[in-house]
Amino acid sequence: MDFRLTEDQRALRDGVRALLTGRFGPEALRAAVARGGRGLDRALWRELGAAGFFSLRLPEADGGAGLGLPEAVLAFEEAGRVLLPGPLVATHLAAGRVAGAADGETVVTAVHGGLVEWLDESDTVWGDAGDPSGAVVAGAVPLTSVDPLTPLHRIPEGLPAGRFDGSTDALAVLLTAAEQLGNAARTCEAAVQHARTREQFGQPIGAFQAVKHLCAGMLVRVELARAAVYAAAVTADPVDIAAARLLADDAAVRGARDCLQVHGGMGFTWESDVHLYLKRAWVRARRGGPVTESEDVLAEDLIAGTGR
Structure with missing residues (x-):
């Protein structure tokens, strides 16, 4: 099996890298740290949506790029390089299922391992079994996150909360x-x-x-x-x-x-x-x-x- 990147995949990787390093460089990173996980940059979120970051795997008929999981992995690898903040994974997976997620107008979060990221800054929480209605997380306990760019809440055991299927x-x-x-x-x-x-x-x-x-x-x-x-x-x-x-x-x-x-x-x-x-x-x-x-x-x- 040949795992070498195709020319199109390299172009995608380079394009995402150029976007992120230009839009979320060292100064923007430090500004986000200074905000302490408050005030997610909605303008950047919409730029990511316009660039197809969230709709990458949606069919072209639905307004997406029609690409696959390997291309999504390349995009998220670049996001990890610059420490891009926000519930990127949840919003990407919600594209096509939650209104506004694909174009970056809606910020979606979800429960991962009993923790939920950016709860206060998100518009909706992924519902149980993929229900896009977004269950309201009641009783979530705010935590002091070691990462200043990832505000966290803990979901008490047994509490109904939005999570992926x-x-x-x-x-x-x-x-x-x-x-x-x-x-x-x-x-x-x-x-x-x-x-x-x-x-x-x-x-x-x-x-x-x-x-x-x-x-x-x-x-x-x-x-x-x-x-x-x-x-x-x-x-x-x-x-x-x-x-x-x-x-x-x-x-x-x-x-x-x-x-x-x-x-x-x-x-x-x-x-x-x-x-x-x-x-x-x-x-x-x-x-x-x-x-x-x-x-x-x-x-x-x-x-x-x-x-x-």
Whole structure:
């Protein structure tokens, strides 16, 4: 199976990257952090809708681009690179089912692993079993999120709340893995760039073996995660998605930690963006529910002896 990107897929990736880096660059990122998860940028949300970010997989007859899951994964990977805030996954999956979601006029959120993101800034919460009416989440408890760009509420156990159905939930896990992949790729690039330019004892720190090993390990994890995420986008198989989720979470969390180490003391300061990538990776790792759920999927497949 050939997983190399086609010319159209590369053009899509490059177009989304250009849009996001131009519209949500470092200054916009810091401005969003300063708002502390309040006041989702609705203008940006509508721009994403106009660019087809949310309607990417809708048929052309319904106003979408008529593309597939692999193309959606590429778009969400780019969103993860810039730490784009907001309930992107829920709104994307709601396109064509919730009025206004496809064009960015409606912000949709949903429950992931007992947590709901951007509840106060969303227009609707995905209803049970994919019901687009949007159940009102009553009794949701606000949390202090470690990620300043992901405000969270916890849904008490047993409380009726909007959540995806089984098949849609698997897609949410995969798109979140794509975000984690973009996060990991960006921290790897940041670490390598810093290692090339930061000097100690008259030479770049990248010349030191310990730093080389950190950067090499980051790259290996990114490429393993990329292969798994891209493969899962092609097969849409629950086992492949579970594997992609685990590898992408590991690449994002460990990659951000290693990036902090490469940056040294300055990496731990508020002024550096590295800590934002680590915090986002922590929160996204919880979106798909407990890690053990994905581990159980893989274990059951191994026990069944399917050979995957």
